[in-house]
Amino acid sequence: MNVKTGILFLLLFSLCGYAGAQSCTTLGQTPSTAFPVCGVDTFKQTSVPLCGTDPIYVPGCVGTANYTDVNPFWYTFTCYVSGTLGFVIIPNNLGDDYDWQLFDITNHSPNDIFTDTSLVVTGNWCGTYGLTGASDTGVSFIQCASDPSQDLSAFSMMPTLIAGHKYLLLVSHFTNTQSGYQLVFNGGTGSITDPNIPAFKTAGIECNNQTIAIKLTKNVRCNTLAPDGSDFSISPSGASVISATGVDCNNAFDMDSVLVTLSNPLPQGNYTISAKIGTDGNTLLDDCHNSVVVGDNQSFSTKDTVSAQFNYQVYYGCKNDSIQFVNPGGNGITSWQWSFDSSVSSIQNPLFIDSVFGQMHAQLIVSNGVCADTSSKNISLNNALTASFSSSQTVCPTDKASFQNNSIGNIISWYWDFGDGTSSNDSMPLPHTYPSSPNEMIYTVRLIVQSNAGCSDTATRQITKVRSCYITVPSAFTPNGDGINDYLYPLNAYNATNLEFRVFNRYGQLVFETKDWTKKWDGTINGKPQDTGTFVWMLRYTDKDSGKEYFLKGTTVLIR
Secondary structure, eight states: OOHHHHHHHHHHHTTSTTTTTSOOOSTTSSGGGOEEOOTTOEEEEEEOOOOOOOBOOOTTOOSSOOOBOOSEEEEEEEOSBOEEOOEEEEESSTTSOEEEEEEEOTTSOGGGGGTOGGGEEEEEEOOOOSOEEEETTSBSSOEETTOTTSOOOSEEEOOEEOTTOEEEEEEEEOSSSOEEEEEEEOOSSOBOOOOOOOOEEEEEEOTTSSEEEEEEEEEEEGGGSOTTSTTEEEESOSSOEEEEEETTTTSOSEEEEEEEEESSOOOSSEEEEEEOOOTTSSSOBOTTSOBOOTTOEEEEEOOOOOOOOOEEEEEOOSSOEEEEEEOOOOTTOOEEEEEETTEEEOSSSOEEEEOSOEEEEEEEEEESSSOEEEEEEEEEEOOOOBOOEEEOSEEOTTOOBOEEEOOBSSEEEEEEEOSSSOEEOOSSOOOBOOOOOSSOEEEEEEEEEEETTSOEEEEEEEEEEOSOOOOBOOSEEOOSSSSSSOOBOOBTGGGEEEEEEEEEOTTSOEEEEESSTTSOBOSEETTEEOOSEEEEEEEEEEETTTOOEEEEEEEEEEOO
């Protein structure tokens, strides 16, 4: 039995032996932290930390087992000239078993290889020991150790690469030892060697005038940056370079941004930062050993700090408030970014008109291209004015109408028009007596309020003075739809609370009940008109003025 075939299930179902029990955390052992490599290198890995991440499903492999990225290292490169690619993996211990797989991850996240099998280009999972890789004599398929019907070959045919495409190479150390290997790219007609020279793209100093941020035209290797900053010089001399740090070099092997720290803040002026040979014997190098040219440079200017502090003046209005904002500028400010709740402005001193009274939030961010500052304030627009009142809806002949003023705002005057020719200027008027009348009367009450800013608002309500509040039930009703005496209900129950009205037929069956005296019986049961006859009613209620409870009963004749 092939060695890998025999132990593959043990590897999978025992957490991949020693390796799968540990997550990969070393740089280069996950797809997203892959080593960037170039065709000019022999890449040496002295040892392999034992770990595993996710299963890799290998198209074309037979059997029930899935191959996993056991003890992996990952490598990434770009094709610059289309053609074939040859490489060889040389174990330090020729008794070790190494496997590999190549993916085309163009326009994909590196981690997509775990779920998208269409990214697979080729690979070799042969169970033999010693050298493996891609050559012009390799097999034309993905060799799988679990397929005894195929001739086992540790080499697969060279893959054909496409210029401009990005690739990811997995090297999996199937043997659970930490012995390393060499990865050598050789042979083939394609090229993964980058011909482009790295250079300074931009340089700018931070607001402290002591830290310079450099952006490069392409990635360079983190380990070619001299930590003492000796790869850089400043002219004219106003400070010395004391250190340099690659951005994100704690999480990757290369970077395209560098932070250079000076011994002291630079005085105001124009400066140039240039590349030179550092104490490590080189300038910055990319993954193919292309170097930033000595003397390559970028200019920058120092700036003063800026202030986003601002003042404002509110001009109160009746429908809108206008707020004039002022920032004095200075120290070369070129950008103003104002935000006022849901509105923005980019001018220095904007006039903002707000129709929503209450609390307003204003924020300003200013910048002179180097230094920036932020300031914000909460502004109270407390001149909202709303006239509002509640009152009695219905007034009995001997009762008075009461009013509750609910208006809001900085009010200085009130005018009540009670709709009967009388008025009041009190903020909370006394209960009002309406004139006696034999008929039901409707009065329109108006409240006009005025604020200290000269604004006014009006609220209106209608009050009905009824002819009677004496509760009675008709002795007869005629539900014929002529609009006269068509319903049975307790009349004039304006002052009744906790009301309950019930109607029974001559058999004692309940045919109608309500707790709302304005809900009336129309002489039907389930939509069916009832015949002429006598019906018994019962009425229970509490008089809201006296609190006295009443229980009445009687009869009413339905006439057709």
